Amino acid sequence: MKFTSLLILSSLLIFSVGCSPEAAQQPASDTTSPSAETEAEPEIAAEPEAAESAEATTKSGTxxxxxxxTEGTVQVVTENGESYLELDESFKTSDQGPDLFVILHRSDDVLATTEPPAYPLEEGDYVILGPLEEFTGAQRYPIPAEVNLDDYQSAVIWCRQFNATFGVAKLEG
Structure with missing residues (x-):
């Protein structure tokens, strides 16, 4: 009886060690060079894709x-022919505003061309990219293809409900 239990326990132990991730990876490190060549081929094939999807920053601001x-940096990047507005991981704005949006504005000095304390915006001077996803952290917003980026000089965090400008980044580059 004890021998049978010991045999079953030993078998289970051997089986569990044989199926562990470390054991599964170990034989791969002992492979011959033809297998290593096979692994190199996908990397070579992936290089052109990486070059095609490379990001190019066209404008940025703080x-x-x-x-x-409101703080942090923003950049306009182009990837695979598409443009995006990216807020970096240091982005932070007040969580006290309802109805916050990320927009592009035509003015290069939004705060100087509006009146405090709300800094209201006029229709036609901006294009809405989308509702603000989070009050902090990295975020990405697609810029519609029909938007001519040369016409927009600033990125803005804007409260649509009260027409209040929370923060502005002049885009340069």
């Missing part, structure tokens, strides 16, 4: 506060 504390 947020300054308007009606609410």
């Amino acid at each position: 947020f300054v506060p308007g009606e609410a504390p």
Whole structure:
């Protein structure tokens, strides 16, 4: 009886060690060079794809506060022919505003061309990219293909409900 239990326990132990991730990876490190050549081929094939999907930053800026504390940097990147507005991981704005949006504005000095404390915007001077996803952290917003980036000089965090500008980043580059 004890021998049978010991045999079953030993078998289970051998089986579990044989199926562990470390054991499964170990034989791969002992492979011959033809297998290593096979692994190199996908990397070579992936290089042209990586070159095609490379990002190019065209404009960037740093947020300054308007009606609410807003900080961080923003950049316009082009990837595979598509443009995006990216807020970096240091982005932060007030969580006190309802209805916050990320927009592009025509003015290169939004705060100087509007009136405090709300810094209201006029229709036609901006294009809405989308609702603000998070009050902090990295985020990415697609820029519609029909938007001519040369016409827009600033990225803005804007409260649509109260027409209040929370923060602005002048885009340069």
